[in-house]
Structures are given as structure tokens and as C-alpha cells.
Amino acid sequence: MTLDQMRPGNECLIKKIAIRNKLGQRLLDMGVYPGLRLKVIRNAPLEDPMEVELDGYFVSLRHEEARFVEVELP
């Protein structure tokens, strides 16, 4: 499963970042890394981007970016 399929309220475990280079590195730098629990907080008023909570802080990302974050339900 990938993060973009998650709905607000869903919690999941990050399994893998399936993209290299700029986006992959950016996700890592913003604290999206495998093994971490994540919770989808909300979608923007126009559905995109989405906001997630990781370890006490909040990150927003577009769905097309979330597609590369593989997750599994805990």
C-alpha cells in the first residue's frame, strides 16, 4: 500500500521510500523514513496536498509524492 491511499485518521507504518534523488532525499530529510509510525491528519480543502503527523511534528505533501511512500497497517 502507498501513503496516498490513506485517508485522514489512518495510522500506518512506513515500510519503504520507493524513489531516489531529490524527492527521496527530501522525504528522508523531513523525517519520513522506514520504521516510523505515521498518522494522516487531514487533506487540504481541495483534497490535495495531505498533512501527516510523524513523531510529534507535522509535514504536508502532495498525493503524487505520497505515492512513493510504501506503508503497511500496523
Add this chain to the structure above:
Amino acid sequence: MNTQNKRLVVLAGQPNSGKSTVFNALTGASQHVANYPGVTVDKMLGWYRHNGTRVEVVDLPGTYSLTSYSPEERVSRDFILHEKPSVVVNVMDAANLKRCLYLTFQLLEMDIPVILNLNMMDVAERRKIEIDINRLEKKLGVHVVPTTMKSGRGKKELLDVIAAVSGERSPVKAARIDYGKMEPFFREIAERISSEAILAKKISLRWLTIKLMEGDAEAQRLIRENHPEADTFIWFVEKLRSDFEVRYDEMPEMHIANRRYQVADEISRACIRSRAGLKASLSDQIDRFVCHRFLGPLLLVGVIWLLYYLSIVQGYNITNYTWPLLAKLRSFAETLTPKPGFIEIPLMRSFVLWFVDSINALLNYIPIFFILFGLIALLEDSGYMPRMAFIMDRLFSRFGLHGQSTLPMVLGGIYVGGCAVPGVMSCKGIPDERSRLATILIIPLLNCLAKVPLYVLLINIYFAMHKAWAMFFISTISLLFVLPVAKILTLTVLKNKETAPFVMEMPPYHMPTLRGILGRAVERVWLFLRKITTIVAAVAVVIFVLLQFPGLSDERMIHYNGEKEKALKTFFTKIKDTSYLDQLQGEKLISLILYWDEYKSAKMGTKGREAMTALNVEFEARDPVFFKIVQPGKDKTAKKVNRAFMNLSKARKGLLRQMRMERIDKSFLGKMGKWLEPVTRAAGFNWRVNVALLSALAAKESSVATLGALYEQEESGEALEQRMARGETGFTSLHALALMLFMVLYPPCLATAISVKLQAGSIKWMLFSMIYPMVLGLAVAILVYSGGKALDLTGFQAMSVFYGLALTLTVLMGFLKNKSEYEKERR
């Protein structure tokens, strides 16, 4: 240079860690902004003196990491690598230790002295987070200084530690991360590099090997520049990278980042005791409303409205008080210039007045800018900006823009009455190069304040029946230009520009400080004055020359002198029998003319019977004879002289007007206007309109002023509206519509053009931003005028049709998909 006495401290840290508060606390007022070479990233410099030693401070841009993917991270990294600071102060949010350590490890790997500054301790304490400082110091092998810089707590300790550490000569013994299964790979790379001693001396070997293993492009560039067998070496590194990935089924850069987080997690677990349960933070509670499906956008509209209301409306009200000051400045400048003659206006005089007028037009905006910049700082500091981006991103990204384009567009004038200068300047924060450039390039097409007078003028004359609709049309049409244009730009000229992921932090809300906001407002106004005013002044000179020269030929001057003599002769013949004849010879007549002008303008500015009496008393005291002529009362002789003088004055005004018209007509700008007429005729512009538009290049306000000069009044009191309507028979509402649309798409004023150059980082983009709107504007004006004429539409009909077309185009453009950046990388 004595290195003992010259110290360089660098502040590094993640965004929202209070880094600029630390910078301000350290340097106070002694700071300034510069630019890193080649990029549009601001370089904050400052200094302070501690125990007699001068310490230079550089505040690096806030970054989450130190990769080579963003300009901010690149400059931060290069600065540390090449400038070799005495010490790096790693400012971090104490309440967010774990994530901040991710950056700390990268700094430590660069083998430079690092001090950890745990800032915002008050927040951590409020959240009941206890940090074992000693343990943290031991684990990391560096000094850790807790502070709450907002209130100055811990500042002294930080200064002392900086002094101690930057004085040390011993090598750093900081903790290093064990990358486990990757270490053998590092060793292989290190062996290969260390045989090339050149590289190893310059920068940390450990850092370079890690970066190479990460596949960092800049590290590879360093190798290419320094390694004798770069290609073989890089091939070797690439092979190691793919070996690692095959063997462990993990990308090397992923492993490196993971290890950093793991160690950060271990350390923070060991050093932090949190007694607070996990409860929804206040920021999240606020966001339930701020980012709510319906309330969020509503609130956003409210914020934008307030921003306009406070800066544009209220700021404009303040200019009512500041304008008289500027007017005084003008009158003062006027007194310094040579006095005008009967028809001879000294060049110096017209130049000085023109110059002061041009600068005043700009200075007049300062109150507006001050409020605007203050409000932007408020939005930035409070943390609302990322929310704005979050709400608007979906809409804007469809047109190749970015969520963070919202604020620049609001400032530029999403409805009527923004200003492109702050709009362009606030594009700085957009991380995505392509969207940033697109935003910079479209901002000038929005409706800035200076475009409004021309709209109002034309709407009042030609759309008097549909005023409200015409105003609505012109206010919103700019948005319908901007969005498709942005899309087209990103699909064409900007296609190959660097993009950046949207992924951004939604930082906690934060109470801004008054000092911080005022400080930034002042700083930005000052920047505006310094950078913009000088250039506008220079260009004012150029436009002046273009409007004044080559001037009137000798032949024409002889003609006008003849006219002057004629007028004078008539006057003197009429008063020859009176006692006034002798008193008005030579210089005296000119003095009377100036006296009359002054009396007239003084009268205009005076209200009420008493004030008028006082004015009369004053002028009578100045010169009783002249006063008798301008206010003859019942005196028959004086009345006669007065009549003759009024005729003379009128004749002079007429001559001056004719000369001015002829001068503009013959000027370089006038010639250009005529030369362009064959092209602009299809858009319905005659040469006079062309001249007005050309003169507006310096500042758009000039368009109405120049039109005013070209349609100069015969008798005072007639509004420009009537003069234009009378002077331009055959000028229809269709002409006016074409002219208004051209004004919407008018090239940026000089101040904006300079901002474009500063923000886009090149003259090339500045020129592009000036040329493409001109071409587009002319095309639209021709389409509307020629098309409307062919279909025999009235201005209002053409307006409706055009609006429909623009709306359709915008919607269609929104559906046209930009190719996804990541399509090719999808597995």
C-alpha cells in the same frame, strides 16, 4: 590578518529553530544582507565584540539537511567547507531534539568545531521535556548550551563557549555515527582518495566518502575537479553503490539517513525525559479550523482582505498626511531652481521638478510598504504561511505555480490595488525554481495600484453606463491572464528549470514579537529605498532626456518669440495711458506674472473667508502695486490693467502649452510614438496614447500624467475626462477597452524590473519580463480592437465576449496536465 583576533562564527540549523532570534540577539543592529554568489539566497552577516575580540557572524539559511539538491543547502555546505569558520553554532529547537540531531550529525561529519545551542528551552520546559545536558554533551562530544534567546536567557554562556571553542587549537573529538554494514565501503573509497593527498587536505575525508556513497552530485564534482583519474574513480564509487544496493536491498542514501535517525533516536531517548502525555498540540487544534474544508478558505479570504484593507486602504490614508511633506520638498526644490521667464522655462528648472516628481511618486508608497512588510513579517512569524500554501497548492499547481505563490500574488494585486515590488520580492520563499520563476514573471500582470488611475479614467469616460461591471471585469481579468500565462511559461521557456518537492513542514504556530516585525518592516523598506530608488532616479533622467530633446528648433523659437513680442505689444499698448506703464517695464513684468501664479495657487489652497482675508493682506503687504493689478476692486484704471494682464497671462499659457506639445511631438519619445503608430493602429492606439504608454515605462502613474499633458487644458477647471473625450473624437469604448487590456498586460515598472532581476538572479529574466507582456499586450489589444471592430461590437459587448474567452481558456489550461515530475522514476 591576525587569525587570533578574527573569528568567524556560523549559525546553522533547521527552519523554525529560532535561528534568526539567536542571530539578532548576538549581533544586535550590526548586521546586513548580502547575496551568495550565483544564487538568490540571502546571506545574513553581522558581528559583535566579546572580551575585546571582534567576532563575525554568518547566519546560514535554515535547512533540514545538507544535500546538494537545494540552493540553500548547497550554499550552507559550501560556506562551511570553504570558509572554514572558527566554530559552527548548531541552533536547534530543544523540544524537537531528535529531528534536529539529524542535521547535527551532518555538521559533525564535516570535521569542524560545533557547538550545540538548544534554543527555545522555554517551550520544552512548558511541554515538560527534561533534557540531560551533561549526558548529551558526553554522547556527542561537543559543548551543549541551553538558551531561551527570545528573552536573552543563556546568551552570556553561549558567548563564552563560542569564545572558548573558537580559541581552541586542538582537533575536534566529536562523536561519529557508525554506519555499520556500510563502513567497509567507506574504507574502500577512503583508501582510493587518500592516495590523492590533494583532496584529503582540503576537506574532511570522512565527509567526502559519505557524500560519495550517498551519490551526491557536488561531491562528485569535487572529485572531477581534483582527482587525476576522476572518471575511473567515480565509476568505482558507482559500482560500490550498486553493490551495496544489490547486497542489502537498500539504497545507500536511504541507509545513511536511516542510521542518522536511529542514532538520533538512541541519543534522544537516553537524554530526554518527557513527563507529558501525548495530547493534541495547540497548533493542531488551531489547524482544525485554519485548514478546515470550508472555514479554511474563508479565513484565507478574510486574511487577504485584511491585508489589503490595512496596507492599501489605510496606508493610502496615511499618504494623505505624508504627501504634503513630499509636496513641501518639491516646493523647496522649486525655490532652488532658476525662475522661469515669459516663455523661457530654464532646462534646470524643468529637470529638477521632473526628478523630484519621479522620486516623490515612489516615496509616496512608503507608508503602504511599511504596513505591508510588517504584515508579511507577521504572517511569516506566526506560521500561517505554510497553511496558506497548503490550502492553495492544489489550485495553483494546476497552473504550474506553487502553494507558496499565494502571498506574492496577493501582494501583487489579485484583485485591484497591489504592488508588484513586494509581490516579486516575496517570491523568495518558493522552493521550486520553476514555480518561483513563473510566479515572478506573472506578478507584473496583476493589477497594481498604479494601473488603477488609467482604468478609472477610461471607465468613467467610456463605460459610464456599466461602471461596476467594467471595474469587476478589469479587476478579475488579470487573474484570467495570469493563470494561463503561468501555465504556458512552465510548459515552454521554464520547462527545464529545476523543480523541488512540495514536502514541507507545518510548523507549530508561534507568537510573533513586535520587535521582530517592526525590525523586518524597517529593514525591507530600507532595502527597497536603497535598491529601487537609485535606479528609478537614474531612469527618470533618461525619460526626461527622451521627452525634452532635441527640443524646439531655432526657427520655431524665433516664431514663438515673435508671438511673445506681439502679446507684449498688445499689453503695453492697452495700458500706455496708465500710471502702471512705467512700473511694469523689464524684469518687473515677469515678477508680476510669477506673483500672479503664486497668488492663484495660494488662493486655490485656501478655504474660508478669514483665511482669504489674511492671504490678501499678506500679498498686499508684499507688493501693493501688483496687488492692485490682480485685485483691482472698483479702481477703473486698475481694472483696465487687470483685463489687459489677464489676456496677456492667457496668451502666455497658450504659448507655453503649444511649445510643450511641440516639444513632446518632436522629442525622441514622440517620434517613437509616431513610429509605432502603424503597428499600434490595429490596437486602436494613436501616437499620443503611444507616448503616454511609453512614458509609463518608468512608472505607470505617468500614463495619466502624460495624457494630461498631451490633452492640456485650454481653460482650467475642465477635467481630463472631458478633455480626452473632446480631444479624441473617434475614440470609442472599444479603443478604451483595448487600451485598458494593454495596461493590464503592461510591462513591469522599473522598480519591479529591478526586483525581478534581484529575485530571478539575471538580467535575462528581467528583459524577458519586460518584453513578453508587451508582445502579449499588443496581441490582446489588437485582437480586441480589430476583432471587435470587424464584428461591429461595442466596447461593453467586446468586454463580455473577451471575458468569456479568457475564462474558457483558463479552465481548459487548468485541465491540461503538466507531465508528472516523477513519472519516469516510477517503478
